[in-house]
Amino acid sequence: MxxxxxxxxxxxxxxxxxxxxxxxxxxxxxxxxxxxxxxxxxxxxxxxxxxxxxxxxxxxxxxxxxxxxxxxxxxxxxxxxxxxxxxxxxxxxxxxxxxxxxxxxxxxxxxxxxxxxxxxxxxxxxxxxxxxxxxxxFLSQSLGAVGSLGRISPNEADRADIARGVEVVRTLGKLDIGQGCVVQQGVVLAVEAMEGTDAMLARAGTCRQPGEGGVLVKLCKPGQERRADMPTIGPRTIEGASQAGLKGIAFEAGGTLFTDQAACVAAADAAGLFLFGVDATASPCDGL
CATH class of the missing domain: 3.40.50.20 (Rossmann fold)
Structure with missing residues (x-):
């Protein structure tokens, strides 16, 4: 052989x-x-x-x-x-x-x-x-960077939800459960398991609380095997977040692949959503 x-x-x-x-x-x-x-x-x-x-x-x-x-x-x-x-x-x-x-x-x-x-x-x-x-x-140009990718940035309340989501996803990741969650005004609306991000977003939309807010947070799991299963965001993710009534998406900078970053940024801008890259090496509140 x-x-x-x-x-x-x-x-x-x-x-x-x-x-x-x-x-x-x-x-x-x-x-x-x-x-x-x-x-x-x-x-x-x-x-x-x-x-x-x-x-x-x-x-x-x-x-x-x-x-x-x-x-x-x-x-x-x-x-x-x-x-x-x-x-x-x-x-x-x-x-x-x-x-x-x-x-x-x-x-x-x-x-x-x-x-x-x-x-x-x-x-x-x-x-x-x-x-x-x-x-x-091979796709280094498809990795999102730290900070806002489009013309919209998270406000103070959004950043608090991002920090909460980072804590939740890190905890989920330690248990090898999922890579994402949705948080609105500090309340965890949904966490990702085997159903995937799209189904989680649909479920989160049915759980929205009165008022504004709502953030999808996607991160690598602690110690994750990045050669096999990095978090991925595509235009359908943007569409799902918009349909769920969210304010934006926070992702791990340098640890999230975009299937089409330019199309995702354009779709987020058109929908009024932010795309925000989080430095996963910092504490949940640093840099937010």
Whole structure:
């Protein structure tokens, strides 16, 4: 069985692609570096319009033998895991022989939160001879910066809600539960779990309190495996926050990927929402 290509020679980058536009953006960034790319498109998750302009193969999520064989056949040394994938039930996994072995190697991580599972997967891919890279290593221009991105900035009450949200999300993150919450006037309207940000925003809209305010806060979990699951914001996030009646979105600066930062800023400005980058290295109230 051939070994993966050494990433130091600029070999092929393998992209394990879930949904959304980011797999295609990573592929374009890799190609711009003059490196070949090959996409493993997870069936029922990856979007054909995103992956099909690039060399690719559609593979079931649990067909680990096929995934590893395809990566090795195309000389992939570096691997990027990008795009949302819903965790399937054991009944729906249907692993191949290699997949069953990897499930056994994952062990207790299968029953932990997403970050524990993804961290174990990154470790196993390393043991198989691959180097897992973070999408942000190729998409540095898509990372939000500290402060307001658009023309609207949070006021004093909004900053208090942001500080409260940072405390809540950090606590959630320590338990490997979620990356976001919605706070209005100090009241936590909703926290993110396995349903994702869009569903959380819809739920938060039904819980709004009388009066103004309302902030979505998204952060990396403490000690999160950033090579596999960074927080992501796209135009649909802006739309969901607006429909929920929120004032804006606070995100971890340098730790949040924007699927289209210019479109997000334009949509936020049009909706009257702020987009505010928080320095996660500071205490919850510093810099707000």
């Amino acid at each position: 051939p070994a993966p290509t050494d990433s130091s020679n600029g070999g092929c980058v393998g992209i394990l692609a879930g949904g959304g536009p980011l797999p295609g953006q990573v592929a374009a960034a890799v190609a711009a570096q003059g490196r070949p790319v090959f996409i493993i498109a997870f069936q029922d998750f990856a979007e054909p319009a995103v992956v099909e302009p690039w060399p690719h193969a559609y593979v079931r999520l649990a067909a680990a033998g096929t995934i590893l064989a395809e990566l090795r056949a195309h000389g992939c040394g570096d691997i990027v895991l990008i795009g949302p994938v819903r965790r399937p039930s054991f009944r729906d996994l249907r692993p191949d022989a290699e997949g069953a072995k990897i499930l056994a190697r994952l062990g207790r991580a299968l029953f932990s939160g997403d970050d524990g599972l993804l961290g174990a997967l990154v470790r196993i891919l390393g043991e198989e001879g691959f180097t897992v890279r973070g999408a942000h290593e």
